Amino acid sequence: MSKTILxxxxxxxxxxxxxxxxxxxxxxxxxxxxILLFLSVSQGQSWNILGGFAGQHSVGHAAYFGVGxxxxxxxxxxWQIAPWFGVWAGMVLVVLVALVIGSICFRLRGPYFVLASxxxxxxxxxxxxxxxxxxxxxxxxxxxxxxxxxxAGVVVTDFSTKVPFYYIGIFLALLTLGITYWVQHSKLGxxxxxxxxxxxxxxxxxxxxxxxxxxxxxxxxVLTSLAGAFxxxxxxxxxxxxxxxxxxxxxxxxxxxxxxxxxxxGPVLGSLVLVPLSEALRSNLVTDLLVRGGVVSADSxxxxxxxxxxxxxxxxxxxxxxxxxxxFMPEGxxxxxxxxASRRKQEAV
Amino acid sequence: MAILEIKNVSKFFGGLAANADVSFSVEEGSIMxxxxxxxxxxxxxxxxxxxxxxxxxxxxxFDGRRMNGLDPDKVCMLGMVRTWQKVRPLAKxxxxxxxxxxxxxxxxxxxxxxxxxxxxxxxxRLEHRANFLAGGLPIGERKKLEVARALATQxxxxxxxxxxxxxxxxxxxxxxxxxxxxxxxxxxxMVIEHDMKAIMRISDRIVVLNSGEKLTEGTPQEVVxxxxxxxxxxxxxxx
Amino acid sequence: xxVFMQSLLSGILIGGVYALIGIGLTLIFGVMRVINxxxxxxxxxxxxxxxxxxxxxxxxxxxxxxxxxxxxMFLFGGFLQKVFINRVxxxxxQNQILLTIGLGLIMxxxxxxxxxxxxxxxxxxxxxxxxxxxxxxxxSVPLLISFLITSVITVALYWFLLKxxxxxxxxxxxxxxxxxxxxxxxxxxxxxxAFGLGSALAGTAGxxxxxxxYIFPQVGSVFTLKAFVITVLGGMGSVVGATLGGIxxxxxxxxxxxxxxxxxxxxxxFVLFLLVLLFKPSGLMGKSRT
Numbered sequence: 001m002s003k004t005i006l007x008x009x010x011x012x013x014x015x016x017x018x019x020x021x022x023x024x025x026x027x028x029x030x031x032x033x034x035i036l037l038f039l040s041v042s043q044g045q046s047w048n049i050l051g052g053f054a055g056q057h058s059v060g061h062a063a064y065f066g067v068g069x070x071x072x073x074x075x076x077x078x079w080q081i082a083p084w085f086g087v088w089a090g091m092v093l094v095v096l097v098a099l100v101i102g103s104i105c106f107r108l109r110g111p112y113f114v115l116a117s118x119x120x121x122x123x124x125x126x127x128x129x130x131x132x133x134x135x136x137x138x139x140x141x142x143x144x145x146x147x148x149x150x151x152a153g154v155v156v157t158d159f160s161t162k163v164p165f166y167y168i169g170i171f172l173a174l175l176t177l178g179i180t181y182w183v184q185h186s187k188l189g190x191x192x193x194x195x196x197x198x199x200x201x202x203x204x205x206x207x208x209x210x211x212x213x214x215x216x217x218x219x220x221x222v223l224t225s226l227a228g229a230f231x232x233x234x235x236x237x238x239x240x241x242x243x244x245x246x247x248x249x250x251x252x253x254x255x256x257x258x259x260x261x262x263x264x265x266g267p268v269l270g271s272l273v274l275v276p277l278s279e280a281l282r283s284n285l286v287t288d289l290l291v292r293g294g295v296v297s298a299d300s301x302x303x304x305x306x307x308x309x310x311x312x313x314x315x316x317x318x319x320x321x322x323x324x325x326x327x328f329m330p331e332g333x334x335x336x337x338x339x340x341a342s343r344r345k346q347e348a349v
Numbered sequence: 350m351a352i353l354e355i356k357n358v359s360k361f362f363g364g365l366a367a368n369a370d371v372s373f374s375v376e377e378g379s380i381m382x383x384x385x386x387x388x389x390x391x392x393x394x395x396x397x398x399x400x401x402x403x404x405x406x407x408x409x410x411f412d413g414r415r416m417n418g419l420d421p422d423k424v425c426m427l428g429m430v431r432t433w434q435k436v437r438p439l440a441k442x443x444x445x446x447x448x449x450x451x452x453x454x455x456x457x458x459x460x461x462x463x464x465x466x467x468x469x470x471x472x473x474r475l476e477h478r479a480n481f482l483a484g485g486l487p488i489g490e491r492k493k494l495e496v497a498r499a500l501a502t503q504x505x506x507x508x509x510x511x512x513x514x515x516x517x518x519x520x521x522x523x524x525x526x527x528x529x530x531x532x533x534x535x536x537x538x539m540v541i542e543h544d545m546k547a548i549m550r551i552s553d554r555i556v557v558l559n560s561g562e563k564l565t566e567g568t569p570q571e572v573v574x575x576x577x578x579x580x581x582x583x584x585x586x587x588x
Numbered sequence: 589x590x591v592f593m594q595s596l597l598s599g600i601l602i603g604g605v606y607a608l609i610g611i612g613l614t615l616i617f618g619v620m621r622v623i624n625x626x627x628x629x630x631x632x633x634x635x636x637x638x639x640x641x642x643x644x645x646x647x648x649x650x651x652x653x654x655x656x657x658x659x660x661m662f663l664f665g666g667f668l669q670k671v672f673i674n675r676v677x678x679x680x681x682q683n684q685i686l687l688t689i690g691l692g693l694i695m696x697x698x699x700x701x702x703x704x705x706x707x708x709x710x711x712x713x714x715x716x717x718x719x720x721x722x723x724x725x726x727x728s729v730p731l732l733i734s735f736l737i738t739s740v741i742t743v744a745l746y747w748f749l750l751k752x753x754x755x756x757x758x759x760x761x762x763x764x765x766x767x768x769x770x771x772x773x774x775x776x777x778x779x780x781x782a783f784g785l786g787s788a789l790a791g792t793a794g795x796x797x798x799x800x801x802y803i804f805p806q807v808g809s810v811f812t813l814k815a816f817v818i819t820v821l822g823g824m825g826s827v828v829g830a831t832l833g834g835i836x837x838x839x840x841x842x843x844x845x846x847x848x849x850x851x852x853x854x855x856x857x858f859v860l861f862l863l864v865l866l867f868k869p870s871g872l873m874g875k876s877r878t
Contacts (some may be wrong), residue, residue: 057682059689108865111623111681115816116865119858122813126858130851187453187462194450197439204399204433206425206454206502246809250689257686262441316697322690326683327675 018170022163031162035234037275038169039227044255044267045176046223049183051253052261054216055196056106060117061224061252063101063124066244067094068225069232070128073141076233082147087229091222097124098221102214109199118246125244140239143232165234172230176223180264183219192216193262224252247315254318258325260334269333274321281314352377352506352537353398353429358407360390360397360561367393369561370407375506380532381539382552382569386581389558391541392434395508399431400424412505425454428505432495432512434541440484444475444494447483451501469497473527489520496527506537513544525551549573557581590724595846596839597721601731603838604738605793609811610818610830611745612789618762618825619782622673622684626692627790628812632805634661634791636699638798642710650710650798651733657795658788665787666780673783674776692808700805708803715799734796741792742831745785749827758782762825790815810854817861823870 022031043065051057071090075081081089105116128135135141148158157164183189191212194202203209232238242248251274259270280286287306290296296303329336351374360368368390375381383391397404398411400421409416411429419427430451439447448466449459456462470476473493478486483494492512499507509528513521521544528551531538542548548555549569557564557572559581565572572578609631616624624630637657641648648656672691676684718726749755761768761778769775793811801807818837822829837857844856 057685059685104862104866111685112820112865114682114685115623115820116862118813119817119861123855123858126852126855130849130855185459187457187459190446190450190453190459190462193442193446194439197441198437200401200421201433201437201439202450203401203421204425204431205451205498206422206430207450208420208422250693253686315693316701319690319693319695319697322686323672323694326679326687326690327672330679330683 015174022166028162031166033275033279035162035165035169036279037271038166038173039231039234040255040271040275041173041268042169042176042227042230043224043252044259044270045173045180046220046227047252048220048256048261048263048267049180049192049223050216050220052256052263052266053183053189053196054192054213055262056213056216057114057253058117058217058220059114059246059249059253060101060119060121061220062244062246062248063097063117063121064094064221064224065228065231065248065252066121066124066128066238066240067097068228069238069243070135070141070228071225072229073143073232073238074135076146077141077144080144080147082149083229083233084149087226090225090229094221094225095218098217099214102210102217106210106213106217118249121244121246121249125240128240128244135240138240140237140242143236146233165230168230169234172226175226177264177268179219179223184264188212188215196262250322251318254322256332258321258332260332260336263332263334266332266334273333274318277317277321278314281317350377351375352412353539354408354410355394355398356408356410358394358397358404358409360393360402361405366561368397368404368558371558371561371563372407373556373563373566375537375539376553377537378532378535379537379553380528380551381537382548382555383539383541383558384543384545384548384555384572385558385564388560390561391558392510393561394558395431395510395541398424399429399508425502425504428503429508430499430502430504430506431508432492432499432510434510434514436488436491436495438483438486438491438494440482442483443479444481444483444486445470445479447494448498448501451498454502466497466501469501472500472530473497474523489516489523492516492520492524493527496524496531500531500536504536506539507531509538509540509542511541511543513542513547521547545573591846592843593723594725595842597725597727598731599839599842600835601727601735601838602842603835604735604742605796605834606814606818606838607831607834608738608741608789608793608796609815610822610834611742611827612786612793613815614819614822614825614827614830615758615762615782615789616786617819618827619758619765620669620673620677620779621765622677622688623681623816624783624786625685625688625812626668626695626808627688627786627815628808628810629692629695630661630665630787630808631790631794631811632699632803632808633664633695634794635798635801635803635807636703637661637791638795639708639710639803642712642798650712650795651737654737654792654795657791661791662784662788664784664791666784668787669780669783674779677779692812696805696808703805705805710798710803712799728800730799734800737796738793741789745789746827754778754781814857817857820861821864 021034025031047061068090071093072083072086075086075089076083101120105113105120108116129138146159148155150156191207194205194207195209195212199209228243231243255267255270255274258273259268260266284307290306291298291303296306325332353375355371355373358368358371359366371394385391396402398409400419400423403418411427414427416424439450445463445466448469449462452462452465467476467479470479473496475490475493475497478490486494496512513524516524525547528538528540540548540551552569554567555569555572556566557578564577564581565575613624613627616622634657637660638650638653641653641656642650668691672687676687714729717729719729720726749759757773758778758781760771760773761775765775814837818833819830821836822833840860841853841857845853848856
């Protein structure tokens with residue numbers, strides 16, 4: 001029991017620290033990193049409910065991310081509807097999309113489900129490119145200026161800094177974490193995991209497979225669409241590859257694979273690894289380090305090459321990580337930690 | 350009173366009849382044995398009864414209700430649950446969580462479900478394994494887990510598909526006792542079994558299937574003395 | 589009518605290359621039950637090999653370079669199988685899929701590091717030349733040559749699978765891995781050969797389309813998806829099915845580009861794919877499930 005209390009205390013302290021960070025940290029870059037981290041956690045948790053708990057490994061989550069992002073952006077761009085209203089429309093639309101996808105894809109198992117989920121996301125991406133009147137095609141949508149957020153006529157924030165985004169991000173991350181916790185500790189979580197472990201056995205125990213798969217999908221899709229809307233508004237720009245591309249789906253999934261699927265803290269761990277690493281590559285931090293460490297000189301051919309190209313190759317890192325994780329720790333970091341812990345326990349005994 | 354009536358059930362795969370015109374009924378509170386050589390269509394019949402395959406022809410009436418075309422989950426909710434010949438533990442869940450999944454069919458409270466699960470684990474004498482991972486259990490205990498999980502769904506009819514397969518004599522004996530205990534509680538059971546001695550001991554009546562058809566039906570005594578049954582079995586073992 | 593014949597013909601010609609891609613994927617699936625999500629990226633590597641050979645001092649013609657691409661890609665595929673895929677043969681399907689996705693990402697991004705993400709065009713003297721067949725129908729020369737090469741390779745492959753000992757061993761492994769092992773077939777070796785062959789076919793397809801296609805590091809994902817559509821359409825694991833599936837997809841694409849719009853042609857292919865998955869998941873050539 002004291003262990004639970006300890007955990008709760010640690011959790012509250014971490015949360016309090018996170019909440020006061022913007023008061024003391026002014027660097028927009030640091031806040032940006034934290035926002036990306038929160039975004040990644042909420043993406044990962046959303047996927048985790050369907051992929052990690054219910055065992056339906058969707059490689060098409062870009063569909064929900066993109067629909068959320070596009071709907072919110074389109075409503076704001078075309079009809080000047082504020083995102084905090086637009087996001088609801090995005091959620092409704094995503095539920096519809098998810099139910100259509102579910103009714104198609106959930107008749108299929110294993111690799112066929114994966115293929116179908118990719119195909120659906122690709123259909124949406126290509127449609128976004130082709131429906132130019134609606135989505136502005138391949139050029140994408142640039143956000144108009146955000147209206148100030150008012151409550152009862154009082155301006156709460158005008159979004160001139162990153163701070164409001166920081167708090168929205170933290171809210172999203174906590175929301176998805178909370179929902180995952182709730183799922184894990186309810187009938188839903190048991191049924192999802194039963195379906196993941198053995199669909200036929202679950203079916204024989206009175207679990208309606210299609211009902212519970214669709215419930216998992218809808219929860220997962222709605223949360224992913226929230227993350228998508230947040231991404232669109234925060235970055236201020238969406239186009240088909242950045243919110244609907246296959247890379248997006250892979251990245252979302254990767255968060256859970258690295259951290260550990262079907263665990264509460266897996267996506268958090270995964271984000272803690274993935275976000276800093278890929279940002280380090282993106283922002284040329286790695287090249288800088290190599291130059292400063294004297295490994296390569298900045299003016300040499302290699303140095304120039306790295307500076308110009310390494311920042312584009314953060315996806316290379318995703319690839320290497322996937323391969324390493326699958327080969328050496330298929331249960332992700334959480335699985336690895338658990339294994340280490342149980343080994344230590346055994347040694348202690 | 351018959352709790353389950355199988356009326357002229359046939360199941361075709363392509364042109365092959367896995368079950369052909371099988372009829373019998375199971376009395377409430379009794380144990381019905383289902384035997385037959387390999388490939389006789391026993392498991393197919395289970396699948397037809399529990400909604401995994403729709404029967405090609407005929408009717409399955411359970412508790413006065415026509416079951417044809419119902420999905421396995423509906424079948425379970427109506428009170429008929431099966432175990433699997435090849436055990437299917439939810440490997441990454443603990444033993445008690447496995448049984449809780451069954452218990453959650455009729456409650457939404459995890460607390461209630463856990464209590465019910467522990468109760469069933471006591472019935473199969475597996476309570477000491479409650480927090481083990483189901484995937485790590487030895488075969489004998491996995492078979493018991495299957496039974497406990499099925500019992501947790503509060504069935505009126507329990508269908509056991511070769512629960513003694515692959516067990517040593519001591520383990521088999523335990524399961525025989527378990528099946529008899531369950532009968533004591535008034536639960537109807539239908540049991541597929543290869544071990545003839547075991548099936549003779551536990552069954553009130555036995556149906557014999559051969560090449561998809563019902564060869565005969567009767568008390569264990571009637572069945573063993575039936576020359577057709579002997580030749581069907583000898584035919585198999587001497588082939 | 590001429591328009592219809594024209595697009596039908598180019599559909600069949602491009603379909604030949606699609607068939608090669610599909611056969612490669614289906615061979616790998618048949619022998620190892622692994623769905624290779626890096627298939628398009630392997631094709632992309634083949635494209636860049638061809639590009640390198642063409643822009644090198646030797647200026648090797650893309651169609652001639654098949655002679656280099658095929659063996660090199662065979663070795664590359666064998667290497668992938670031996671070092672990576674082999675370790676996950678008994679793992680759950682999603683881990684296999686993820687591993688190949690990861691390998692694909694490594695390939696495409698490594699190529700991007702080396703060649704940048706610029707689109708490259710490999711223009712030969714005949715890249716845009718055509719000749720008239722009559723009735724207002726013309727044939728693109730590079731498409732025709734690639735179709736002929738495809739046909740030769742496909743025939744050779746059928747011969748290899750049907751007539752040689754190794755080919756028969758591969759088919760036996762595909763039919764029942766355990767039984768093949770019991771019969772003394774070196775299943776591991778067959779897996780390496782199958783993955784090598786599959787990669788060689790994909791790489792060759794890459795070489796063959798390089799005169800008519802943009803070459804860029806991310807080109808693979810389009811072909812990976814197409815390869816799935818083709819093999820699912822033909823029935824997973826069926827070589828004949830993949831051949832027919834390839835040609836069918838070529839025709840579908842070509843007709844929908846003309847009669848609907850080229851922007852929507854891929855959408856139509858994917859919709860077709862979903863329909864097949866839904867209504868005939870065993871594929872057009874596969875035995876229907878009971």
